[in-house]
Amino acid sequence: MNAIKTARRFIETDPANESAQILARLVLALESERSFELVKLYDLDYKSFDIAMDILKEWRLDRYYAGKSKLYDLSLQVSELPEGA
16 A cells, blocks of 8 residues: 555544644645655654655655656657747
């Protein structure tokens, strides 16, 4: 199971849990490209800390693939331009 699904299930199970709230704030910060206080990760228990690290790894990988997709789309558009344009 991937970290995103694991985090979602963890947060859904007990949204009032401090660790669930920290993970939710981490996800919101990543999605909105805003700051997140890394020191908050040390407030997590070990299992939740592991989930947070896995989220960061998956998020980075997903951004890489999103960037690759955008590059492909742009390259496709450029290849369809008339020569000399």
